[in-house]
Amino acid sequence: MNRQGRPTTPHAAANSASTGTITGNRGLQMEEALIFEIGEDGRTGVDLPPPPKVKDRLGGLKRSGKIGLPGLSEPQVIRHFVRLSQKNYSIDAGLYPLGSCTMKHNPRLNEKMARLPGLGDVHPLQPVSTVQGALQVIDQLAGWLKTLTGMPAVAMSPAAGAHGELCGLMAIRAALKARGDVRKRILAPESAHGTNPATAALCGYTVDPIPATADGRVDLDALQAKLGPDVAAIMLTNPNTCGLFERDIKKVADMVHKAGAFFYCDGANFNAIVGKVRPGDLGIDAMHINLHKTFSTPHGGGGPGSGPVVLSDALKDFVPVPYVVHGKDGLTLVESGDAKSFGRMKGFHGQMGMFIRALAYMMSHGADGLKRVAEDSVLSANYVMASLKDIMSPAFEGPCMHEALFDDRFLKDTGVTTLDFAKAMIDEGYHPMTVYFPLVVHGAMLIEPTESESKDSVDAFVNTLRGLAEKAKAGGENVAMFQAAPQLTPRRRLDETRAARSPVLRWKPGSNGAPIDKAAAE
Amino acid sequence: MRYLGLTQADRGEMLDTIGVGGIDALFKDVPAGALNPILDLPPHQGELEVERAFAAMAKKNVSPMDVPFFLGAGAYRHHIPAAVDHLIQRSEFLTSYTPYQPEISQGTLQYLFEFQTQVSMITGMEVANASMYDGATSAAEAVLMAQRITKRSKAVLSGGLHPHYRDTVATLMDQTDQPHVAAPVDLAGTEDLSSLIDDQTACVVVQNPSVFGHLRDLSDLAKACHAKGALLVVAVTEITSLGLVTPPGAMGADIVVAEGQSIGVPLSFGGPYVGLFATREKFVRQMPGRLCGETVDQDGRRGFVLTLSAREQHIRREKATSNICTNSGLCALAFTIHMSLLGELGFTQLAEINHAKAVQLAEKLSQMKGVAIVPQAFYNEIAVTLPKPAAEVVEKLAGKNILGGVPASRLFPEEKSLANVLLLAATETNTEGDMDKLVVALKEVL
Numbered sequence: 001m002n003r004q005g006r007p008t009t010p011h012a013a014a015n016s017a018s019t020g021t022i023t024g025n026r027g028l029q030m031e032e033a034l035i036f037e038i039g040e041d042g043r044t045g046v047d048l049p050p051p052p053k054v055k056d057r058l059g060g061l062k063r064s065g066k067i068g069l070p071g072l073s074e075p076q077v078i079r080h081f082v083r084l085s086q087k088n089y090s091i092d093a094g095l096y097p098l099g100s101c102t103m104k105h106n107p108r109l110n111e112k113m114a115r116l117p118g119l120g121d122v123h124p125l126q127p128v129s130t131v132q133g134a135l136q137v138i139d140q141l142a143g144w145l146k147t148l149t150g151m152p153a154v155a156m157s158p159a160a161g162a163h164g165e166l167c168g169l170m171a172i173r174a175a176l177k178a179r180g181d182v183r184k185r186i187l188a189p190e191s192a193h194g195t196n197p198a199t200a201a202l203c204g205y206t207v208d209p210i211p212a213t214a215d216g217r218v219d220l221d222a223l224q225a226k227l228g229p230d231v232a233a234i235m236l237t238n239p240n241t242c243g244l245f246e247r248d249i250k251k252v253a254d255m256v257h258k259a260g261a262f263f264y265c266d267g268a269n270f271n272a273i274v275g276k277v278r279p280g281d282l283g284i285d286a287m288h289i290n291l292h293k294t295f296s297t298p299h300g301g302g303g304p305g306s307g308p309v310v311l312s313d314a315l316k317d318f319v320p321v322p323y324v325v326h327g328k329d330g331l332t333l334v335e336s337g338d339a340k341s342f343g344r345m346k347g348f349h350g351q352m353g354m355f356i357r358a359l360a361y362m363m364s365h366g367a368d369g370l371k372r373v374a375e376d377s378v379l380s381a382n383y384v385m386a387s388l389k390d391i392m393s394p395a396f397e398g399p400c401m402h403e404a405l406f407d408d409r410f411l412k413d414t415g416v417t418t419l420d421f422a423k424a425m426i427d428e429g430y431h432p433m434t435v436y437f438p439l440v441v442h443g444a445m446l447i448e449p450t451e452s453e454s455k456d457s458v459d460a461f462v463n464t465l466r467g468l469a470e471k472a473k474a475g476g477e478n479v480a481m482f483q484a485a486p487q488l489t490p491r492r493r494l495d496e497t498r499a500a501r502s503p504v505l506r507w508k509p510g511s512n513g514a515p516i517d518k519a520a521a522e
Numbered sequence: 523m524r525y526l527g528l529t530q531a532d533r534g535e536m537l538d539t540i541g542v543g544g545i546d547a548l549f550k551d552v553p554a555g556a557l558n559p560i561l562d563l564p565p566h567q568g569e570l571e572v573e574r575a576f577a578a579m580a581k582k583n584v585s586p587m588d589v590p591f592f593l594g595a596g597a598y599r600h601h602i603p604a605a606v607d608h609l610i611q612r613s614e615f616l617t618s619y620t621p622y623q624p625e626i627s628q629g630t631l632q633y634l635f636e637f638q639t640q641v642s643m644i645t646g647m648e649v650a651n652a653s654m655y656d657g658a659t660s661a662a663e664a665v666l667m668a669q670r671i672t673k674r675s676k677a678v679l680s681g682g683l684h685p686h687y688r689d690t691v692a693t694l695m696d697q698t699d700q701p702h703v704a705a706p707v708d709l710a711g712t713e714d715l716s717s718l719i720d721d722q723t724a725c726v727v728v729q730n731p732s733v734f735g736h737l738r739d740l741s742d743l744a745k746a747c748h749a750k751g752a753l754l755v756v757a758v759t760e761i762t763s764l765g766l767v768t769p770p771g772a773m774g775a776d777i778v779v780a781e782g783q784s785i786g787v788p789l790s791f792g793g794p795y796v797g798l799f800a801t802r803e804k805f806v807r808q809m810p811g812r813l814c815g816e817t818v819d820q821d822g823r824r825g826f827v828l829t830l831s832a833r834e835q836h837i838r839r840e841k842a843t844s845n846i847c848t849n850s851g852l853c854a855l856a857f858t859i860h861m862s863l864l865g866e867l868g869f870t871q872l873a874e875i876n877h878a879k880a881v882q883l884a885e886k887l888s889q890m891k892g893v894a895i896v897p898q899a900f901y902n903e904i905a906v907t908l909p910k911p912a913a914e915v916v917e918k919l920a921g922k923n924i925l926g927g928v929p930a931s932r933l934f935p936e937e938k939s940l941a942n943v944l945l946l947a948a949t950e951t952n953t954e955g956d957m958d959k960l961v962v963a964l965k966e967v968l
Contacts, residue, residue, distance in 0.1 A: 024823075044864065046603060046863050057880075063767055068643050069865050071868075072862055074605055077859060080862070085615050088614035088627055089618060090614045109572060109573070117580065120790055121586055121789055121790075122791045123591075124789070125932055127916055127917055130920055133580055147561055160848035161847065169697075194837070194842070195847050204699070277552050302620040304793070304850045346656050347690065354794060364524075364566060367564065369525075376526055426623065431623060451527065452527055490625070490628050505814070505829075506638050
């Protein structure tokens, strides 16, 4: 116990039961309390000078009472977060085959460039004459994105993929409005990312699903039947979420345009075709690009991302502010006063830190290297597919693009589910693939190895999956192993129902992390 | 190419295993003519060459490190302890994905739980989410949430709200033709919004301190909102203020949205930042974004998971509370680490220093002829009126190597009445010497 009566080793008792150690630690696997349980009053991890003596100007609004923040020294803080970090899987530690997420290597040069004085520390509202280099980064990145996609314009401010989708639909709505056309429906395949329908709903559209054909592509007949004068746009991912190139994409574009609608492409899977195919050659009108996928900016445990949106001639005037233009005294920002602009999407100018990283990545690869990225990512995924097709069940006929999709037919009657299979991978030292997405495939397992992996690494991964598939098929006591997995992790399967039923979303004084008795928990 | 894992020999073997003769056979579904375009882009480069190119671009910018610097208006220069940047660059934090597999993501999940707790504590609210993109998008999401809760459509936006927040809210509401009323610009800090609240009002969005620096007690406004069944959304652009100032939660706010950049996140020309989003427990199922919750594992040990995901797009699709997926995870980590280092003592001291520096700055400026300090009560930021257009003054100051604030006209280009208004912020990074340089330079240009 510390002086606030907070237990300093809150789980020792519970853990000693399950691991046999006094501390609950297991060698390098350390238990770690919450900062609120570690900290004490009167301690701090910073040394600040006394404030200048002045009479306060707070107008009587000075905070009364304590906030409740814990006090920790710098070594305590460092140890806390280092121990926490050791409970995470990461790309740097191993292959991270999460389909649709493009968990590629995050070059450290990018990190270094984003921290250069003059780039990492400039204020967004400095006079433009003092940030010409920053505007140049944005302008150059925009140039790369336009060239790689074959599109005439790009909106740089969206903060992530879903935010990019929102930007695209706002541009489409603005373009329709400009021609006096009100449309209420968006078409999206059943296999779409959840962000697509959610974004459409934010813009007031109803979402009409389009079914897929047996070979995992958009059903053109169904699309034709759904098109009509009230359809604003189709939102289609290409390569699609089944890992396949939409081979009729130009027909889709023609049909959509003929109906007076726009073609929004979800660019989440751009990695498969970067440098190899320009979306602008396929008839699309808008596409977001996840810089945190294709262009290697780190996922950071869930963000931040960046989602610039490339736009066709039909949409290029309908952009959010701000944007960079070439003026007579160099580069400048248009922050307001553009009558065709549909407005503003966020504070300031976009995810500059991500722009720098993405541009450093592009310059490092060059046109030749980026094309290689697409080729190697597609090659690796097809190699995974080819190496496992005899023992796992590919959802569709190949070739695939940069991700290999399997369903759970190979687990039929084994008693092992897709979830069990994924959890068993964790004990083998792998992050699982994306599971149960896309929704159109039963028990889906979507594997995206990315171009970062060596052949040895992919082979080791493939052999692991083979071994697990064999074990599952052999049945018997193996089934219990799958169902109990993972067993070698800092925590085993967590009770998500309990978390949702009576949500505990913060630490509170008194809720001191006392050991939770397993019997009581059940 | 240093980032690619395959050798030429590997590629050949892999193609053989697949059973195709060449790589383009795998791209056979691409329409004829669309494969392998010629791209007018340079070839690959080594680290050294890339570093040179960026160093050249960085050099064209004036770094706040090198000059007296007084900009704020929604983004603030603060000292970030060295431990913060070191820790966020640990591979396990930097290169992990969203914690969808909780057994191997407890590190991320636990810091999110700590982040949510810190945000709840400082805002005086009951719950907070795991972050939004930034303060402005948090504000827009808050309006949508208020609409869901009240089943009303109208939003009233304070005239002291940062125009980027105002415009981000308005742009989103315009998509569904929802009514929003932007109150007249409130330079004086005297607006009374209660007359704009009616029985169709979902919420009032007000910033504290306002974009002009006014620090106000919002308790009466909260009462006026609640009397009409509307919610009060309070936006905070300078989060360090909550170390010293009565938090929105204590003034009756229903939703607090904030820009968390000031704690742990570099200026980085405007992004990425971290949107904070806090509310009352009773509204939790209407919140946007990810939430991390406490639970137990199979062995009864405390652990953390993403929870209440039935609100989110990947489960609820078009019925989700928001379309947000990727958020500001790593910036939230930076915030959590910095706040952990500060603790109660450091956070309070930091706020006291910021306020005292701003008071010092205000005192120095108020002695200048033709310069008037606008807010009576403020935290670390003040609007001042000048005898000349502020944009011109700022340019001239830049010519003297001083980044001397943000002209209000940059944020309110349509408001001619604000032409002579300058927004200045002071933080712990400003020395008294910097302030004196600003005063001297101002005397020369005014």
